[in-house]
Amino acid sequence: MLRHTLLFLGYELKNTLRNPIWPFFGLLQPVLYLLLFAPLVANTTVGGNLGDTLEMFTPGVMIMIALFGSLFVGFGMINEIRNGYLERLAVSPAWRPAIVLGRTMRDMIVLVVQAVLIVGLAALMGMRASVGGVALMLVLMAATGLLASGLSYGLALALRDENGMSQIMQFFALPLILLTGIMLPMSLAPQWMQTVAHFNPLYHAVEAGRSLFNGDFSNISIPLAFGLTLALGALTLTWSVNSMKKLAN
Numbered sequence: 001m002l003r004h005t006l007l008f009l010g011y012e013l014k015n016t017l018r019n020p021i022w023p024f025f026g027l028l029q030p031v032l033y034l035l036l037f038a039p040l041v042a043n044t045t046v047g048g049n050l051g052d053t054l055e056m057f058t059p060g061v062m063i064m065i066a067l068f069g070s071l072f073v074g075f076g077m078i079n080e081i082r083n084g085y086l087e088r089l090a091v092s093p094a095w096r097p098a099i100v101l102g103r104t105m106r107d108m109i110v111l112v113v114q115a116v117l118i119v120g121l122a123a124l125m126g127m128r129a130s131v132g133g134v135a136l137m138l139v140l141m142a143a144t145g146l147l148a149s150g151l152s153y154g155l156a157l158a159l160r161d162e163n164g165m166s167q168i169m170q171f172f173a174l175p176l177i178l179l180t181g182i183m184l185p186m187s188l189a190p191q192w193m194q195t196v197a198h199f200n201p202l203y204h205a206v207e208a209g210r211s212l213f214n215g216d217f218s219n220i221s222i223p224l225a226f227g228l229t230l231a232l233g234a235l236t237l238t239w240s241v242n243s244m245k246k247l248a249n
Contacts, residue, residue: 004095008102054127059209060166060182070148074156133212165191
């Protein structure tokens with residue numbers, strides 16, 4: 001089982017290295033947010049300091065990378081279903097869950113590499129975050145990527161249609177982002193938005209990231225974010241793996 005998963009992981013990583021356009025553009029938008037939006041936020045705050053602003057802003061950007069870097073990976077799988085490639089894999093002697101697990105592990109590795117580059121850029125811009133907090137945030141970001149990629153692969157295997165999948169993604173992506181407080185803290189939002197945001201697991205991930213970057217490891221948002229993200233990630237991954245098994249049958 002492990003051998004098959006690692007074989008698929010190696011294959012997917014080689015494909016990514018041969019065509020790095022998607023990871024590059026996935027990294028470009030967060031870089032622009034750091035370079036253009038973070039200084040704007042710092043200048044609109046009384047006594048604003050760019051380093052402090054980056055400590056607040058960078059964890060949100062990392063969650064944004066995890067969401068958008070993994071939420072659309074299923075589109076490539078739909079094309080593979082259409083040309084019959086995925087069905088041939090599914091009926092091969094390979095362990096079927098490895099087909100999904102290898103892709104998901106690839107997605108998580110790419111996200112972590114992107115996040116390390118973002119953190120490095122933020123540090124060059126003046127951010128001074130807790131080293132241990134940054135390390136834990138990378139784990140939380142990978143778990144968020146697991147959630148998003150599992151959902152994407154599950155939808156791809158269930159719908160098998162790019163148009164339907166894109167409509168669903170666009171419908172949910174914008175509210176999820178707006179209710180995370182990535183751009184600005186949710187404390188600035190109306191009370192009803194703050195209440196709704198607590199039902200968004202990504203909101204708790206962003207709040208946990210900010211606490212981690214500040215070195216506040218006792219904040220209740222940290223275990224809550226890890227618990228929610230890992231539980232939902234396990235559910236979406238199980239769904240995508242079961243959908244792959246149904247494809248083989």
